[in-house]
Amino acid sequence: QDTDLPNVKILATGGTIAGAASSATSGSYSAGQIGIQTMINAVPGIKKLADVSGEQVANVGSQDITVEIWLKLANRINELLASDDVDGIVVTHGTDTQEETAYFLSLVVKSDKPVVTTGSMRSSTSISAEGPLNLYNAVAIASNPEAKGKGVMVSLNDQIHAARDVSKMNTTNVNSFQSPIKGMLGGVFYGRLGFFREPNTKFGNTSKFSITGVKELPRVDIIYAYADMSPDLIDMHVKAGAKGIVIAGVGNGNMTDAILKAAKKAYEDHGVIIVRSTRAATGWVLRDNEFKDADYHTIASGDLNPAKARILLMLALSKGEKLNDMQELFYTY
Numbered sequence: 036q037d038t039d040l041p042n043v044k045i046l047a048t049g050g051t052i053a054g055a056a057s058s059a060t061s062g063s064y065s066a067g068q069i070g071i072q073t074m075i076n077a078v079p080g081i082k083k084l085a086d087v088s089g090e091q092v093a094n095v096g097s098q099d100i101t102v103e104i105w106l107k108l109a110n111r112i113n114e115l116l117a118s119d120d121v122d123g124i125v126v127t128h129g130t131d132t133q134e135e136t137a138y139f140l141s142l143v144v145k146s147d148k149p150v151v152t153t154g155s156m157r158s159s160t161s162i163s164a165e166g167p168l169n170l171y172n173a174v175a176i177a178s179n180p181e182a183k184g185k186g187v188m189v190s191l192n193d194q195i196h197a198a199r200d201v202s203k204m205n206t207t208n209v210n211s212f213q214s215p216i217k218g219m220l221g222g223v224f225y226g227r228l229g230f231f232r233e234p235n236t237k238f239g240n241t242s243k244f245s246i247t248g249v250k251e252l253p254r255v256d257i258i259y260a261y262a263d264m265s266p267d268l269i270d271m272h273v274k275a276g277a278k279g280i281v282i283a284g285v286g287n288g289n290m291t292d293a294i295l296k297a298a299k300k301a302y303e304d305h306g307v308i309i310v311r312s313t314r315a316a317t318g319w320v321l322r323d324n325e326f327k328d329a330d331y332h333t334i335a336s337g338d339l340n341p342a343k344a345r346i347l348l349m350l351a352l353s354k355g356e357k358l359n360d361m362q363e364l365f366y367t368y
């Protein structure tokens with residue numbers, strides 16, 4: 036142990052970065068195969084950046100990440116960052132739901148020390164695997180004092196993104212992660228890094244959300260909108276126990292007139308909160324665009340995509356937030 040170096044804890048959850056295949060040139064592989072120590076050993080020079088140690092929190096493809104894993108991970112991060120012995124955290128994670136985990140953490144981690152999630156698009160046994168460099172860069176960010184106070188960051192492919200703003204935009208490309216509306220926060224090149232802008236929403240110490248004592252979150256479902264969709268979809272989700280529904284609407288959070296009426300009824304009869312997001316890859320969903328949201332008790336998601344709008348709605352419902360305060364939350368978190 037080198038006491039002059041920052042202390043960085045790596046919490047591993049699985050994903051392609053921990054994936055392995057029988058062939059270096061096959062796109063078929065299994066996620067979450069190798070352990071954290073093997074991953075650390077594959078990164079030359081990592082021990083010169085920081086005193087790194089790893090913990091295995093889960094080892095799954097991120098399609099199998101659960102609220103239970105989110106709570107376990109967030110609680111562990113809060114516990115570690117409360118200690119003077121830990122300067123920053125790296126989370127290794129599959130890319131499919133990485134933006135969800137990162138956004139969730141950004142709302143409930145109570146520290147201004149850096150937390151960086153990373154992963155890879157190519158498995159550890161692939162030709163030109165990029166996981167080791169991504170992990171090297173993530174550790175460099177987590178150990179850099181300049182990265183303090185920027186919330187949870189997502190770093191792959193030499194880029195640093197704000198958890199809230201980033202999305203996986205491509206199914207296979209190493210340049211998959213992008214922040215299409217606000218752009219990246221900064222860049223990192225073999226551990227040298229710089230920031231271009233500040234995140235401008237609430238997170239970390241300024242977030243009103245906390246998971247202290249929280250064991251589960253209310254059910255919030257997402258419904259994908261399309262032409263001529265049937266309004267009984269809303270009833271099905273309400274019957275299944277959803278306390279909130281996010282509509283991945285067409286365009287600016289639109290949906291058929293029949294769905295809109297069903298949404299209004301879901302709130303009036305069952306108190307189910309309906310948030311309008313979009314199935315479009317990027318863009319704002321603003322209040323009162325083609326109808327008055329108040330007439331249907333709907334909330335506009337701002338620039339939160341459906342998966343992230345779901346997370347904010349789950350946390351808001353678990354805190355007992357009411358319809359009247361919801362719109363403000365979606366514009367500020």
Ligand SMILES: NC(=O)CC[C@H](N)C(=O)O
Nearest residue numbers: 050051096097129130131
């Ligand atoms: N590139 C990846 O990480 C995607 C693979 C896997 N489905 C996961 O999210 O863990």
